[in-house]
Amino acid sequence: MTITKAKPKTTKQEAATADFIAGAPDSGTKTKGVKKGNKQQISLTMTPALLAKVDALAEKMGQSRAAVINMAVYRAVEHGLTIDGLEG
Numbered sequence: 523m524t525i526t527k528a529k530p531k532t533t534k535q536e537a538a539t540a541d542f543i544a545g546a547p548d549s550g551t552k553t554k555g556v557k558k559g560n561k562q563q564i565s566l567t568m569t570p571a572l573l574a575k576v577d578a579l580a581e582k583m584g585q586s587r588a589a590v591i592n593m594a595v596y597r598a599v600e601h602g603l604t605i606d607g608l609e610g
Contacts, residue, residue: 566591576590576591598610
């Protein structure tokens with residue numbers, strides 16, 4: 523049996539420093555869109571009929587359109603999604 527060393531854990535300060543450096547304009551890692559707080563703004567298009575359904579659901583739930591879309595994407599990513607019998 524081989525004995526291996528555990529990788530050293532990074533502290534929150536080290537992670538924050540790495541994130542700060544990666545976010546610098548000259549870091550070589552460029553992300554698309556606009557960063558708003560802890561979130562990344564994206565552009566999304568959908569049919570007017572689907573958008574009306576999203577808006578109706580948002581109103582029924584007492585949430586914003588963005589909140590409903592975020593919750594739907596989160597559920598699909600975390601709990602899976604089935605489209606035409608294919609699971610993702």
